[in-house]
Amino acid sequence: MRIFRRRGEPAPRRPLRVIRADERAQTRRDGITTRHSFSYGDHYDPDNVAFGPLRAVNEECLDPGAGYDSHRHSDVEIITWVLDGVLAHEDSTGTRGVVRPGEVQHVSARAGVEHTERNASEHEPLRFLQMMVAPSEAELAAPDPGPPSYRQWDLQGARGYPLEVLQLREGVTLYAALLDPGDVVELPEDGLVHLQVTRGAVEGAGVALDTGDVVRASGRGPLAVRATTSSEILAWHFAPKEHD
Template sequence: MPEQGDDRVIVRFADRYLTDGDDLTTRHSFSYGAHYDPANVGFGPILAINTERLAPGAGYGTHRHSDVEIVTWVVEGALRHADSAGGGGVIRPGTAQRLSAGTGVEHTEVNESTESPLEFVQMMLASTHDAAPEYEQVEVADEAGRLLETVTVRAGARLYVTRLEPGDVVTVPSAPRSLVHVTRGVVRLDDTVLLAGDEARLGSVGPYDLSAVSGSASVGGEALVWQLET
């Protein structure tokens, strides 16, 4: 069950909804598909955070979206994508992709490799973009100990990535709401330890620190950080 505190909810990887198929598994942070909980339909404009694990060669055939921002971050492997707006290519770790579906777009997503598994995080937000579909891809610098900007999201939200080596501390500025989703390793949020797939949803907070675990159990980590305007 989620761990709750003052303006803070911690959701552990094992407590996220699970969709388990022959060639793919998904952990959902919010109500999605067959999983519906009226108390957990989103966080601000964020409607979905799905951790997808695809077997070699597996993927999703053509499907349609509209009125959402679709933001993708590859953790391991390579994701081949194509959409009806003309976007396409292969996304690997270190690249953030944003597809503003707008009035409607169809796309496909498959594991580029026929030998290795793929893991990626796909996030969907209620979009303010109501025109033709729009696409953006950003290579995020391979730097540790910083809060790094990624794609421009049309949803009253900003997405950052932070990579932390042992001893690193990154201060996240205040925001009306903030969400931290750990993608690799171990990240400490103030005094709370978050493992890969864990998530912290924060209400109106002042600046807070993200750090790597140090000492005898030194280990680094990586996290996606959403700063929300509402």
């Protein structure tokens, strides 16, 4: 989504929070290093438990052959984005397969799902983001959440503009953008935006951001992002009704 302003018209200011890559909490276990953008597991920060309905953004780095044995999630939407390597996935819906860079996986674990995740390679490392979004209040209040569901698809997008990756529901959208140096994009103008640099370096709202850095913006006015190197960004947008 491109948003244009009149020539010379300044962008409205947005309240910002910047989280640098090396400020994220880390968990290490048996060939796995996880960097958390929110409170997660043993890492608790009462000021960093959620941003709108977003509850977790975990950067997972798995050694060759390493992985997570079967574990359960419920009442959460799980979105997986592979950065490097190949992720092998199997879950209690009977689905099994692999996820590669350029693909996105969405598991809706409303009623509960068990899954395993492993590095599919015995030789190459794996790095991926796993993001978790809470259901709406109406979905949580429903007497029957329905069975878990799974979907996965390739993304074939042009460079230089935000591509809508996934709309979980009205007002909850994930964007991705592949940017060449000097490319400028503007993310939606109202509500909340959670932006993570997954590759390269950009300037977001006048702040220099490197790989792994996060900026959270709230208020009105578009969030302008300019690439300083060849880059990739992921950005969640939450419309006002999702956080009022």
